[in-house]
Amino acid sequence: MLKPILAAALLVSTAPAAAQTNAALARIDADRAANEAAAKAIWGFAEVGYQEARSSALLQKRLKDAGFEVKAGVASAPTAFTATWASGTGPVIGIMGEYDALPGLSQTADPAKTVRADAAAGHGCGHHLFGVASASAAIAVKDWMKATGTKGTIRFYGTPAEEGGAGKVYMVREGLFNDVDIALHWHPAAENSADIATTNSNKSAKFRFRGISAHAAGAPERGRSALDGVEAMNMMANMMHEHMPEQSRMHYVITAGGNAPNVVPDFAESFYYVRNPDAEVVRETFERLVKTAEGAALGTGTTVDYEVIHGALPLLPNRTLQTLVHAKLSEVGGVLYTAEDTAFAQKIIPTLGQTKATLSDAALVKPIAESHGAGSTDVGDVSWTVPTAGFSTATWVPGTAAHSWQAVAAGGNAIGMKGMQNAAKVLALTAIDLLQTPELIAAAKAEFEARRGPGFTYRSLVGDRTPPLDYRNAPAR
Numbered sequence: 405m406l407k408p409i410l411a412a413a414l415l416v417s418t419a420p421a422a423a424q425t426n427a428a429l430a431r432i433d434a435d436r437a438a439n440e441a442a443a444k445a446i447w448g449f450a451e452v453g454y455q456e457a458r459s460s461a462l463l464q465k466r467l468k469d470a471g472f473e474v475k476a477g478v479a480s481a482p483t484a485f486t487a488t489w490a491s492g493t494g495p496v497i498g499i500m501g502e503y504d505a506l507p508g509l510s511q512t513a514d515p516a517k518t519v520r521a522d523a524a525a526g527h528g529c530g531h532h533l534f535g536v537a538s539a540s541a542a543i544a545v546k547d548w549m550k551a552t553g554t555k556g557t558i559r560f561y562g563t564p565a566e567e568g569g570a571g572k573v574y575m576v577r578e579g580l581f582n583d584v585d586i587a588l589h590w591h592p593a594a595e596n597s598a599d600i601a602t603t604n605s606n607k608s609a610k611f612r613f614r615g616i617s618a619h620a621a622g623a624p625e626r627g628r629s630a631l632d633g634v635e636a637m638n639m640m641a642n643m644m645h646e647h648m649p650e651q652s653r654m655h656y657v658i659t660a661g662g663n664a665p666n667v668v669p670d671f672a673e674s675f676y677y678v679r680n681p682d683a684e685v686v687r688e689t690f691e692r693l694v695k696t697a698e699g700a701a702l703g704t705g706t707t708v709d710y711e712v713i714h715g716a717l718p719l720l721p722n723r724t725l726q727t728l729v730h731a732k733l734s735e736v737g738g739v740l741y742t743a744e745d746t747a748f749a750q751k752i753i754p755t756l757g758q759t760k761a762t763l764s765d766a767a768l769v770k771p772i773a774e775s776h777g778a779g780s781t782d783v784g785d786v787s788w789t790v791p792t793a794g795f796s797t798a799t800w801v802p803g804t805a806a807h808s809w810q811a812v813a814a815g816g817n818a819i820g821m822k823g824m825q826n827a828a829k830v831l832a833l834t835a836i837d838l839l840q841t842p843e844l845i846a847a848a849k850a851e852f853e854a855r856r857g858p859g860f861t862y863r864s865l866v867g868d869r870t871p872p873l874d875y876r877n878a879p880a881r
């Protein structure tokens with residue numbers, strides 16, 4: 405007779421819990437208008453890395469008003485913050501939120517390439533949705549903890565400058581994740597997925613060449629062109645490209661190349677990224693890249709120095725956590741289009757170039773799989789510090805590439821907002837499950853330790869530099 409009694413007791417005890425979980429989802433639904441207004445405001449601000457003052461303040465206020473304790477300006481970054489709500493001793497769940505925009509991606513919310521008059525940057529990576537969904541989830545989880553009397557801590561991490569500024573790296577280095585049991589993140593995308601995913605590790609630097617100015621026609625023999633240094637380095641780096649390990653990526657832009665053809669430039673600057681799935685390969689390749697800069701300076705009679713701007717470790721996946729997240733994503737489902745959304749998407753599709761995606765993909769959740777993304781994220785450093793899980797929702801029209809005007813446009817529209825709401829729900833459901841299931845946290849930690857291997861010590865790719873608060877400014881000479 406024991407078994408039926410137990411079963412009945414279980415039913416009795418889980419029924420209110422299920423109702424409370426539904427209440428958490430209802431809270432996110434109730435917050436929809438506020439979430440959309442916040443996301444649209446941050447989309448409008450379009451603030452680039454470490455300059456996200458208004459975006460950060462908006463999210464801080466939201467969390468403070470909801471009863472979270474906010475610590476602003478952490479890790480020597482004015483726009484980084486944590487917001488914590490705690491109730492006794494229990495698991496500590498961290499939810500990350502981003503809010504930086506991308507330079508050069510100014511775009512209106514129209515389904516045609518149209519530059520905004522009032523902004524030079526744009527949310528081509530959807531971080532305006534990222535920050536708001538994560539904050540909304542943290543608030544819903546806090547409400548659920550309060551209603552159910554669940555012990556533990558929910559903490560929102562306001563992480564600036566993901567795009568090349570590695571804000572999270574400084575927060576990791578500062579020890580801000582040290583007491584966290586599980587860290588969660590998500591990312592706007594053109595599909596709904598929760599893969600057991602890795603990314604490329606990444607290291608960047610600005611190479612600054614200095615030469616001698618002279619009249620380019622009247623006294624060229626007296627000049628030494630800093631631009632020659634940049635060009636010679638680029639040529640050698642492009643040759644080196646052929647001799648890099650498989651899966652490596654390297655790309656650059658010239659951020660300063662002189663001002664007038666008749667003045668030999670005495671200053672020029674290039675900005676390089678080096679990527680590979682293995683952080684050690686990135687370290688080695690970067691050292692080879694530095695040799696091309698030194699060789700270029702030697703041959704052109706210029707001098708060069710460099711500043712490491714950012715670095716990110718590859719994502720360390722966690723199958724235990726991804727299985728949970730995938731189940732929650734499947735529960736929430738994909739993004740459902742209205743006739744209006746479909747009309748918007750049908751205008752975007754012909755502009756996307758080659759893609760196998762179809763509109764109906766937005767409503768689907770991809771089966772869980774192991775995958776590798778060639779991009780990089782500073783979540784990587786968090787994932788080597790604490791077991792971390794993530795997922796993506798279809799905030800963009802299927803087939804859209806990140807960092808495109810099409811991503812900015814969809815992110816400012818209903819499609820982006822729907823993906824954001826779904827993401828908030830997946831985050832909240834995952835956190836609620838973790839807070840109730842210590843054995844799940846223990847299993848995730850065991851897998852994390854096994855994947856890191858014995859004797860692991862965290863070593864950031866940025867070394868001991870401080871956050872590059874001015875990396876989006878015009879070149880410093």
Ligand SMILES: [Zn+2]
Binds near residue numbers: 528529567807
């Ligand atoms: Zn991005």
Ligand SMILES: [Zn+2]
Binds near residue numbers: 530531591
């Ligand atoms: Zn991003």
